[in-house]
Each structure stands twice: as structure tokens, then as C-alpha cells.
Amino acid sequence: MDAKGLAAVVLAAGKGTRMKSALPKVLHELNGQPMVQYPVQQAARLGCQPTVLVVGHGGEEVRKCLADQKVDFAVQEQQLGTGHALLSARPALADFSGSLLLLCGDVPLLRQETLQQLLDYHCSEGAAATVLTATMGDPFGYGRILRDGSEVLGIVEEKDATDEQRTIREINTGIYIFEAPLVFEILSGLGCNNAQGEYYLTDVLARLRADGRKVRALVMDDPAEAMGINSRVQLAEAATLMRQRINERHMLGGVTLVDPAATYIDEQVEVGTDTIIHPGVCLWGATRIGQDCVIEPQVTVENCQVGDQVRLKTGSVLEGSQVGAHSDVGPMAHLRPGTVLAGHNKVGNFVETKKAYIGEGSKASHLTYIGDAELGARVNIGCGTITCNYDGINKHKTIIEDDVFVGSDTQFVAPVRIGRNSLVGAGSTITKDVPADSLALSRSPQKTIEGWVLRKQKKKK
Ligand code: UD1
Ligand code: CA
Numbered sequence: 001m002d003a004k005g006l007a008a009v010v011l012a013a014g015k016g017t018r019m020k021s022a023l024p025k026v027l028h029e030l031n032g033q034p035m036v037q038y039p040v041q042q043a044a045r046l047g048c049q050p051t052v053l054v055v056g057h058g059g060e061e062v063r064k065c066l067a068d069q070k071v072d073f074a075v076q077e078q079q080l081g082t083g084h085a086l087l088s089a090r091p092a093l094a095d096f097s098g099s100l101l102l103l104c105g106d107v108p109l110l111r112q113e114t115l116q117q118l119l120d121y122h123c124s125e126g127a128a129a130t131v132l133t134a135t136m137g138d139p140f141g142y143g144r145i146l147r148d149g150s151e152v153l154g155i156v157e158e159k160d161a162t163d164e165q166r167t168i169r170e171i172n173t174g175i176y177i178f179e180a181p182l183v184f185e186i187l188s189g190l191g192c193n194n195a196q197g198e199y200y201l202t203d204v205l206a207r208l209r210a211d212g213r214k215v216r217a218l219v220m221d222d223p224a225e226a227m228g229i230n231s232r233v234q235l236a237e238a239a240t241l242m243r244q245r246i247n248e249r250h251m252l253g254g255v256t257l258v259d260p261a262a263t264y265i266d267e268q269v270e271v272g273t274d275t276i277i278h279p280g281v282c283l284w285g286a287t288r289i290g291q292d293c294v295i296e297p298q299v300t301v302e303n304c305q306v307g308d309q310v311r312l313k314t315g316s317v318l319e320g321s322q323v324g325a326h327s328d329v330g331p332m333a334h335l336r337p338g339t340v341l342a343g344h345n346k347v348g349n350f351v352e353t354k355k356a357y358i359g360e361g362s363k364a365s366h367l368t369y370i371g372d373a374e375l376g377a378r379v380n381i382g383c384g385t386i387t388c389n390y391d392g393i394n395k396h397k398t399i400i401e402d403d404v405f406v407g408s409d410t411q412f413v414a415p416v417r418i419g420r421n422s423l424v425g426a427g428s429t430i431t432k433d434v435p436a437d438s439l440a441l442s443r444s445p446q447k448t449i450e451g452w453v454l455r456k457q458k459k460k461k
Contacts, residue, residue, distance in 0.1 A: 012105025081198025
């Protein structure tokens with residue numbers, strides 16, 4: 001096998017009419033990534049080189065979405081059928097000779113082991129083509145496999161099948177391995193004399209056999225893997241299946257999911273052992289959660305690194321942030337992109353942070369906004385503190401050094417720096433830098449008029 005090359009073609013030119021969407025079908029998201037990413041990744045994991053994506057409808061959008069991937073593109077201007085689609089990839093594979101794995105952009109659930117089995121079987125049989133098949137309770141709509149023992153005679157489409165052929169329950173998943181350039185030679189000779197007037201890729205198998213070549217079929221264990229997505233109902237079904245797989249992987253890896261059916265974890269997310277995840281939690285994107293954490297209900301974490309023994313309390317939202325070990329966040333806290341909690345921090349209810357470095361052991365327990373700020377270690381931010389970072393045109397920075405104590409209801413009008421070990425009195429509006437070890441206070445003096453209310457009340461009578 002190693003001596004011969006392995007390439008992949010992913011068919012993704014179809015319109016996806018049943019999605020009823022302006023977005024090309026293969027760009028609809030499935031657990032955090034467009035569905036076309038799945039076959040592209042499967043091909044990469046199997047070492048396919050190159051991978052050619054056949055695009056048509058919404059081709060430009062698909063290209064843009066995969067711009068940073070190792071994928072070549074081929075354009076099928078008109079959707080004349082699956083055979084025509086593969087033939088469109090011929091120029092991109094002009095120099096390629098070897099085995100060709102054919103995948104579909106809308107079949108995301110295939111496991112790598114299944115594809116590896118297909119490849120192994122194809123090679124050990126020395127076949128010219130091997131098709132991946134499944135046994136379906138209800139085979140309606142699929143191409144049926146015509147066999148004579150292990151010999152595959154051909155595939156007949158539902159619309160072209162006889163009543164007797166329609167009773168066959170072994171179906172074509174649409175996944176194959178061919179040999180190139182042989183398959184292209186055969187494809188270029190295909191006609192479209194069938195019920196749909198299309199160039200059928202499936203016709204290649206009967207042709208190969210007629211030429212005296214070996215054609216094989218491998219029946220897969222779990223037909224659900226071959227599920228194709230044509231509608232949003234199937235998109236949701238596939239997402240559920242994929243989530244189940246992801247959640248099982250985490251549970252078997254030592255993570256407690258209190259209610260797996262209500263836990264939403266994207267494919268790439270990593271979670272450490274003995275972490276407990278409550279219902280309604282969404283872990284999205286490139287997120288990594290440490291060990292021994294507790295994630296309470298309805299927490300959303302997107303593209304964050306969370307250290308060990310962190311507690312994320314109910315209703316918190318974390319985006320693009322780092323949370324150091326032994327920190328407590330929430331309930332209802334909002335860490336926006338660029339937040340870094342160094343460790344042993346407390347960020348309490350209704351606290352919002354953005355582009356903020358918060359040093360080791362520092363706390364903001366209630367009702368606070370910290371944006372464009374740098375806090376040292378052991379800083380205590382009182383309730384209702386606000387960094388006034390925006391003057392309507394530019395953003396400015398607030399720097400608060402180690403061991404500063406900030407009284408409640410303080411505003412820092414940035415740019416401003418508070419020196420270490422200082423104390424800011426409650427209710428202050430700080431507009432000027434404060435040197436270390438100082439008390440800063442800015443309040444209008446209090447006026448108290450004794451008996452004022454009584455006199456007012458008497459007047460009213
Ligand atoms: C095809 C197979 C059928 C199989 C089924 C499995 C043929 C003739 N039939 O039928 O045996 O059971 O898949 O799902 O191959 N595509 C293009 N360009 C085209 C036509 C299709 O890129 O001109 C792409 C589609 O985007 C899709 C894939 O090819 O990713 C399959 O096309 P689809 O129309 O869904 O094939 P079926 O009619 O379902
Ligand atoms: Ca079709």
C-alpha cells in the first residue's frame with residue numbers, strides 16, 4: 001500500500017435544495033464546524049495526498065471557508081451527476097496514480113476505523129474498485145448492490161430498479177475506493193441513459209467488471225455512520241449522534257456529565273479527568289478545561305483555556321479567555337476576549353471583563369466592569385467598580401498594582417495607574433495616577449441637615 005499513492009476526492013457540488021438555505025449545504029455547521037470539514041479531516045487522517053474538493057453551487061463560499069486547509073479544488077460547473085462530478089476532479093489528479101478514496105461532503109459521521117477497513121479490504125483483495133455498503137431496514141432511495149457472492153455485479157439506482165431489485169437491502173453508501181487513472185478512463189466513456197439523465201458514478205462498477213476487473217463491496221457494521229444530510233432534520237439527527245460520540249469519549253475518559261443528553265461539547269474540546277459538567281453547558285471551539293473542575297448549569301465557554309480546580313458557576317459566559325487554576329467565576333459573569341485570570345481568582349456575579357489581566361489572587365466579587373486593564377496580585381475590587389476605558393474615540397488602560405484595595409462604587413477614568421499597596425476610598429472617581437502606599441479619595445464632602453425632613457413634613461400639613 002505504502003508504495004502506491006492514496007488520494008481523496010470529496011464531492012460537494014450538489015445544491016442541497018432540501019436545506020432551504022442561502023448557505024451551501026456543506027457549510028452548515030455540525031458541532032462547531034461546517035460539515036464539509038469532516039470528510040476533509042477524515043482524508044487528512046488517512047494520509048490522502050492530495051485531497052480534491054469538487055465544488056459547484058456556492059463554490060466560492062466553500063473555497064473561502066477552507067482557505068487555510070490542505071485541499072485542492074475542482075469545479076463542476078453543472079451538476080450532471082456523481083460520475084460527472086468525479087470526472088471534474090481529473091485535471092487536479094492528472095499526475096496521480098494510485099488508490100482514490102471517494103467521500104461526500106454531506107456524509108460527516110464516518111469513523112476513521114471504518115474507512116481504514118475499507119482501504120485494507122480493497123488492498124488485500126487487489127480490487128479495481130471497492131464500495132462501502134450497509135444493510136438497511138428501509139433501503140428506499142438508495143442505490144442497491146447487485147451481487148454474486150463476493151463478486152459485485154453492479155449498482156442499480158432506486159429509480160432504475162426493478163421491483164425485485166428494490167427488495168435488496170444492501171445499499172450503496174456512496175463511499176468508494178477506485179484506482180486512478182483507470183477510473184477516469186472509464187468515467188469518460190460513460191453515458192447518461194437512465195431515469196435521471198445523469199452520469200452515474202455507480203455505473204463504473206459494472207463497467208469495470210465487464211472489463212474483467214475485480215469489484216468488491218464491504219458491508220459496514222453501523223449504517224448510521226453512512227448517514228447523508230439532506231435536510232435540517234437530518235442535520236439535527238447527525239449532530240445528536242455526533243454529540244453522543246463526543247460525550248461518551250469524555251465520560252470514558254473520566255469526565256462526569258450529569259445529563260449527557262443536555263451537554264453540548266464541540267469536537268475539538270478537551271476536558272480533564274474528574275471534572276463535573278452540569279446540564280445546559282456548552283463547550284465550544286478550541287476550548288480546554290482542566291482537571292477537577294465543576295461547570296455549573298447553563299455555562300457557555302468558547303475558545304478558552306481553563307486550569308485545574310476551577311469552578312464556573314451558573315449562567316456564566318466565557319469567550320477567548322484564560323482562567324488560571326483554583327479560580328471561581330460567576331454566577332452570571334461574562335469574561336470577554338483577552339481576559340486572563342492568573343490563578344486563585346474570584347470573579348463574582350455580574351462582573352464583566354475584557355482585555356484584562358488579573359493577577360494571582362485578585363478578586364472582583366460583584367457588579368463590576370474591568371476592561372483594558374492590568375491588575376497585579378491580591379488586588380481587591382469593591383462592588384460596582386468601573387474602568388472608564390472609552391472616551392468615545394479611543395480605549396485607554398487602567399493599571400492597578402499589587403495589593404491595592406479599591407472601595408465600592410469607584411470609577412477609574414483611564415488612562416490611570418494606581419501604585420502598589422494603595423487604598424481607594426469608596427465612591428471615588430479617580431482621574432489621576434496614585435503613587436504607591438497612598439490613600440486616594442474623591443468625594444464631595446457630605447452635608448447633613450438635622451431635622452430637615454420633619455420641618456418639610458410640618459409645612460405640608
Ligand atoms: C448517490 C448514489 C446512490 C447512493 C447514494 C448514497 C449515484 C448515481 N447514486 O445517490 O447509489 O445510494 O448516493 O447517498 O451516484 N454531487 C455532485 N455533483 C453532482 C451530483 C452530486 O457533486 O452532479 C455530490 C452531492 O453534492 C453529494 C454526492 O455527490 O455530496 C451524492 O449526490 P446525491 O445527489 O445526493 O446522490 P444520490 O442521488 O443520493
Ligand atoms: Ca441525485
